[in-house]
Amino acid sequence: MRAPPMNFATHRLSELDVLESEAIHIIREVVAEFERPVLLFSGGKDSVVVLHLAAKAFWPGKIPIELLHVDTGHNFPEVLEFRDKTVAAHGVRLVVAQVQDYIDDGRLAERADGTRNPLQTLPLLDAIAAGRHDAVFGGARRDEDKARAKERILSLRDEFGQWDPRNQRPELWNLYNGRHTVGQHVRAFPISNWTELNVWRYIERENIELPPLYYAHEREVYRRDNMWRAISPVSPARADETVELRTVRYRTVGDMSCTGAVDSNAASVADVVREVGVSTITERGATRADDRISEAAMEDRKKEGYF
């Protein structure tokens, strides 16, 4: 890992240095105060950054907690491949909860619109209960969505995983209060204060590897909901939709069935940093069909136990 570019003459930390130390402090605090924390890891850029920060927090030791992924069955295969490779490189254990298992035995039903993102909540809560996890790390950022902009860094959830936005625990200075009662757990968001641009600059500075689809590549896509959707078994084009080969990249990586690609020639990290710096559209607005359902789509999902 590279040394951070700090300036000892002035004792001045750059924006990224401040955010990095804040995140490491949060990760260490939660691991120290909770019995069985777990880290949600999808292979998406934000969770990759949180994993990288966790590795820094406990160096030279291994990351002392398990990872958890809720696989909707609609994930991009190259992201799953990247996920497994990264987990192996860190020498940590990954538990995967499969949404498909729930659909197969009838605990969940496929939605009419075919998206599985909202179906993740039940397998997530079951996996948290089965692992007896009292703290769950996530890579959510406050700049992603206006409901997320309201959430604490340590967010208390009841036994149904529900977020009560009207009655959040005060969060004072950097003194995090992780106390909870039996059945409650805490969601911890170490990169709450990072923007999309911060994440990309950090990926550039630290030379962090990501799944290839974050960079410009050629893909068969079709236009739906003002987004480029990838051709895949779970996201076929309708008869009236024209499939074309375009140079695209993904700004967020979720399900193939609800994540859109954007036109882009940004083939390197430096290109992406430049592109994000001048983007006039937010990343979720550009790429997530699930957040377009209503003004409060994210809040509604979070109240039900979603991240």
Added chain:
Amino acid sequence: MTLIIDTQDLATEAAVATPEGTLFRFATAGSVDDGKSTLVGRLLHDSKAILADQLEAVTRTSTERGFGGESGGIDFALLTDGLRAEREQGITIDVAYRYFATPARSFILADCPGHVQYTRNMVTGATTADAVIMLIDARKGVLEQTRRHLSVVALLRVPHVIIAVNKIDLLDYNEAAYREVEASVRLVTAELGIADVLVIPVSALVGDNVVDRSERTPWYAGPSLLELLETLTVIDDRGAASQAAEAFRLPVQLVLRPQGAVVVAPELADSYRDYRSYAGQVASGSIKVGDTVSVEPGGGTSTVTGIDFAGVQLAEAFAPQSIALRLADDLDIARGAVIAARGTLPPVTRTLTADLFWLDPRPLAPGARVLVKFGTTVLQALVSEVTGRLDLTTLGVEPATSLTVNDIGQASIRLSRDLPVEPYTQNRRSGAFLVIHPQDGATLAAGIVTAPGEPTRAGDGSGAGSEVSP
């Protein structure tokens, strides 16, 4: 409040700070309807931080609700009031964090609620702020909620306080009217002992003195709000000189002792077999390899042999870096300990007096058994006495025997074990604490040490125990 903007004016390019830039955290406060959301909208809009899809969503909802009539105005409260309940009721319930940047620096903006019952959420936003912008409606002047928020700001010793006297356009940019409001607010800040106060006449609606200096206030010679935000100093960035003056404190979060389960190259694994370091975020001051340190509890001393930052060995570290310290001696150090520059720790004590901002709906009565969290240590404590409460009308302390939600009060606290206690005025990090409910874990109060009690043992700076090597 309607903010009329020209959507054609929306830049195609968001402003981007350089990667080397600093991060500045500020909060907005003030009473309901003093124009916080409009100011936030104006700042975000004029600094090109509102992206096209967000503006489109806000514009659509504003139009649906008939906002701004024919002119197509935009309700900028919709940008930060992100909860369903907030939009339905048209109020801000909890802090919204927004992020924007100018070429000078990056900003984290905590947009705080104005209603009295959500003052506890305003406290959340203010504890981490480098500056607070207090909005005052120029036509109404100082209100009770203005005094309450200013009291919180004074209590927390927020480094910079900016008073934005808003809606100056509605006073026809009349200097005398502005001066009257300015004088009355300066009376309050002086009463509360707030030293660094800057007062600016603004119109969030029209944009006077928000981003650019206004020609309509020729009698105001100071900087615009954004110019101020771009130049004020950051709490953790006061430069080497003042940091050297502040004593080094590292609250230990955990002991890193991987015992062979290491991520270093196999040929190095042997040399890490007995690795042990103390991980934490530097709360104040700076430390170099070779410096001598003292540790509480225990009072042991040792020498720093290494400063690790994820595989990189540093010669020096300073606040607010998250590091791991290696020491020459095998001291008994666990989570909750404080490693400090030798000769700087205050005497340990079991009593203290504090200002409390009471956050919980359940009142505080003397004799309450609570938990307190200082740094990384949580201990049992007892509130032995409530000695007073701030009267928001007179700003004087009135006698009180209990505290209720949103009260600022004074109390005496007994601790279950020895702790090196410092006043908040000397050290913002070690003088701040949480009061926690021992059963359900709720955060009951924000606490600020006003004075440590009688020492139960001398500190390492005053002789006893400091020369003993383990």
